Amino acid sequence: MADYSSSSIPVPFDMDRPILPDLEANRAALNEVLNDCADAVLHPFATGDGRAALLIYICGLSDKAQLEKMAMEPLIRMSSEADGSLSAIARKLPIADLHEATAIRELIEGLFVGMPCLLVDGQACGLIMNMADWEKRGIDEPMAESVVRGPREGFGESLDVNMSLMRRRLRTPDFKMKTMTVGRLTRTRVVVCYIQSVAKDSLVQEVLSRLSRIDTDGVLESANIEELIQDSTLSPFPQLLSTERPDVCAASLMEGKAMLMIEGTPFALIAPTSLFALLQSPEDYYQRFMMGTVIRWLRYTFFLLALLFPxxxxxxxxxxxxxxxxxxxxxxxxxxxxxxFPALVEALLMEVSFEALREAGVRLPKQVGSAVSIVGALVIGQAATAAGLVSPPMVMVVALTGIASFMIPHYSVGISVRLLRFPVMLLAGFLGxxxxxxxxxxxxxxxxxxxxxxxxYLVFFRRGARHAWKDTLIRAPSWALGERPATAQKANADRQSMRNRPTPQKEGG
Amino acid sequence: MIEAVLGRVAGRAAGILFLLFHLHIGGATIRDYSEFISGNFFQRTPILVITASMLLVCAMVVKSGVETIARCAQIFMPAVLALLLINVVLLIPDMDITEMLPILGNGPLPVVKGIFVVQGWFCQFVLITFLLPYVEGDKANRAGYWSVAAAAATMVLINLTVLFLFGIDASQFYYPFLMASRYIRVADFIEHVEAMVMASWVLGTFVRISLFLLRCDRGSGILHRGQSRKAVRLSCGIAADRVRILGRPQHAGAAELYLDLGKYVYHDGIYCLSCVSRLDRDRSQRDGKIIALLLCAYLI
Known part of the structure; x- marks a missing residue:
């Protein structure tokens, strides 16, 4: 079997060819690789000491103005007395992140993540400068997971911005991010994040090994990865938590979980997860613990209702x-x-049309979406009863089930519950x-x-995690959540001091 | 284990006897369950549907192993307990504590006699012995005592509830607690909660039958020197289903039982033979063939 992780770009060209001292030869080689890549620019120029040089970059992936000012200008103004070796040049360029490359592969791979490359005649290596900068969406409020109280920042499509969002929440060298590249064609950057002193080593190794097993054409969304690294492939339930909220990610990391960020999608994956984690909203922790507990129980109840009420x-x-x-x-x-109709047919009819309505509402452009919901409400509620197709109590059941399924904070679980409703309904129709x-x-x-x-997956009480109930059955007050869940390393199980509960200071004490 | 104590042949025979005993109890449990459900709730549904559906989910859980059973039990136990307690609490207004009197009115002998009946349930705790190898450390001992105590407490609670409610008439009913639940009527909203009793039966029986099946399955697996157990699992289920028939008056017992047990042994015999002869290298293929054989045998 071919090892695609090392020879991943399928071009009929020997990528491991070294960079030669002869600039023309390098240029010919690069022209061969970048043939018909309209966005690749090979710009020849002469340095101050009269040598030929070549600047290679991809339009739109790097900051052109910076490139001209920081790389070209100093080179063109270079005096002929100066040391002409590439490493000497590198020391003089006002660029914070650059390194030398000796093979065409390094050069090409850098090029496509927005790192322009500089080749100088007579030097058997190239200078790779990190000037990646491209148009991206700003930091937005997460669309699918909104909170009333809590941070409003959400991940974006740009991996670097996402990494900085995480780093801004975990300002410690203990927080590690390991980069991998996945996808033969997309060459998507995937970052595995964890907190070294909290996450179990075995978990990190497992995540890395599962990721390195992936051999596929492309990864466009975290769901592509999720399906390739999950434990049970034939389950309706999501086995990784996907979120676009950095605060949720940071909280999970501090519980010893690992997190995957994928270039090009705002959705990060958190592993491992449990059903209860998927039924929690970050706001459980941002409001008073009694409310959090009550809301949590309301959610559990409606989770069951969404599954079983019809x-x-x-x-x-x-x-x-x-x-x-x-x-x-x-x-x-x-x-x-x-x-x-018998009740079963009635229920199936209504539930299916409700699901269709929901899907239509999600898929349509926003302007039309509201029209769909109005028409849908009329069809499902008013007209169906008036036409004598379904009974009013059934409408109520369907509506309540709909509300219940929207109460599930993570869309992916909501979907599985919606799906499982139907087989259970059939069973109830056959055997009551x-x-x-x-x-x-x-x-x-x-x-x-x-x-x-x-x-x-179904964990709220187990050996070695005797305190798990504090964060599943109830939302215990913050000062009482002293232990990390069982996902964390045993050696580092204490989350906080046990004296965090505010108590009045004794006089004179 | 038994082989180490009794020697090879006798040990093996004892092991098989023990297994057959479990099979028998498992069958009896399934029969109780099926008759309860079909007699009280689904009179017009063929009893086979009720038995088979339960055996199906039990086979599912046995397939996933002892940890899954434990987790399921962990989820279902509070539910069963809650259902029972809700029932008892809702019955409190109708209770008459004087029904308990006179205490020991006929001397201690009837009480001692009564104990023997209850032993039937408690002897099922012998299943715990087979779970011991799965438990780390010495926690099993404490957990065992706790569960026996909890079972005793629940039984006392329910028996007292029934006694307080029906008094001497309690002995007239086959399912007194079910009858009791039919009395419940609160706020014109909660009434006829016998479905709750059914729910607790289904959940409780599920855990029990799965344990019996797991026992038979693993037991015969050991006898077969750890071979693949898909076929055994099915044959256990089917055999248990057949054993269920035992004791129904119209079948008049033993002959049918031994026929069925014969079948079970026979199935296992086939299975052993095929394992020994290793005609089919591919295990799943072999399993498939045996399952087909079993199904044929079952249809006879």
């Missing part, structure tokens, strides 16, 4: 009518009198509450056997 309705109306209080049963029966129970059992079995980077 099935429960179908099961009870089809098999267990005696459970409904008599008056309610009568009113439901009255409203269902003209409905031609028993079917529903069996569906839940099967789901729990799956969740219980699921692992995310070796850590159990």
């Amino acid at each position: 099935s429960l309705y179908v099961a009870i109306l089809t098999y267990h009518q005696e459970m409904v209080p008599t008056t309610l049963l009568l009113s439901i029966a009255k409203s269902r009198e003209d409905i031609p 509450l028993l079917g529903l129970m069996l569906g839940v059992i099967a789901l729990v079995i799956h969740l219980a056997s699921l692992r995310s980077f070796g850590e159990p």
Whole structure:
């Protein structure tokens, strides 16, 4: 098998060819590689001491004005008495980040990440200058994860900006970022971040080894990577947490998790994760702990509701009518009198059209989106009942389920819950509450056997993590969250001093 | 283990006996469960559907191993407990504590007799022995005592609830706690909560049956010297399903049981043979063939 990680650019050219002292030969070689690359510029000029030089850069990836001022100008003004070797030149250029390259490969790879290269006649190496600068979107508020109170910065598409966002939150050399390149054609930069003294070494190694196993054409979004490094490939549940919030990432890193940032997407991946982490919102920690706890429980309840409410309705109306209080049963029966379908069909009909409506609303341009929701609300609510297709209670069930599924803070889990609703609904239609129970059992079995980077997925209480309940069952006050979760190194389990709880100072003490 | 104590042949025989015993209890549990569900909730559903669906999820969890069972139990135990406690609490208004009197009215003998019935449930704790190798350190001892105590406490609680509610009539019902739950009516909103009882039955039985199946599965795996167990798992399930039939009046017992156990042994025999002869190098292919064989045998 070919080792693509080292010979990744599929061009019929020997990339490991060294840079020769003969500038013309180098130029010919580069012309061959960069043939038909309209954005590559090979600019020949003469240095102050009369030697031929060549500046190579990619339009739009580097700051041209800086390049002219910092690299070309000093060279052209160079006096002929000065030491002409490339390393001597490098010392005199007012550029903060430059290094020498001896092979064409280094040069080319640098070129495409925005590092212009300088070749001088008679020198068997090139000078690579980091002047990467391109047009990028500014730092925006994260679209998919908004908070009322909390930082409003979100990741952008530019990896360097994202790295700086993280570094600004973790100003310690303990916070490590390792770069890798993934994708035969896209050559996407992927950064593995972790805190050395907190994250388990085995986790970091595992992440790195899984990443290095990837051999694919392209990585355009973190989802491409997620699918290639997750534990269970055939699970409806996301096994990595994706987020565009730097604060969420920093918090996870301090719990000993590892994080992946991918060039070109604002979504970072956090591994390992658990179902409970996916059901948490950063705002749980930014508001008072009682509210956080209550909201968390509300979310858990509605998570179950989003999964089970239509099935429960179908099961009870089809098999267990005696459970409904008599008056309610009568009113439901009255409203269902003209409905031609059994409850299961009714539920499926409504849920499917609701999902279609949601998808249409997401996909359409914003201006049309509102029209869709108005029409959809009319179709699902008013018209369907008026036409006698569905009963009003069913509309309510669907609406509540919809709200419940929107309460799940991470979209990826919301999607899996929406998907799983349908098989459970069918089971409830066939076996009533028993079917529903069996569906839940099967789901729990799956969740219980699921692992995310070796850590159990369904974890709120386990050996070695006796304090996990403080951050899953409730949101304990900050001063009580003294221990890191089991994802962190055992040796560094203390998150903070145990005396953080504010207490009045004793007089004279 | 047993082989080390009793010697090869006797040990193996004892092991098989022990396994068959577990198979029997597992079958009885499934039968209890199926009859409870089909008798009280799904009268018109074929009992096979109820049994098979439960065995299916149990086989699923046995496939994932002991850790998954433990995690499932961890999730379900609070749910079962909560359901039972809610039931008991909601029944408090209807309870009459004087039903308990007279205490020891006929001397201690009836109580001692009663103990023997309850032993039937407690003897299932013998399953713990087989979990011991999976437990680190000496925590198993404490956990074992705790779980026996908890089971005893739950039983006392439920039996007292039923006694306080029905008094002497409690003995008239097959499923007194279910009957009790039918009494519940709170605020014209919560009534007929027998579905809660069903839920706790389903969850509890699931954990129990999976443990029995796991036991049989791993046990026969050991007897087969650690061979792949997909086929064994299925044959365990099927055999347990057949054992379930035992004790139904119309089947009049033993003959059917031994026939079925014969089948189980026979299936395993086939499996052993195929393992020994190694005709099929590919394990999954072999498993597939055996499963087909088993299904044929089951249909007979």
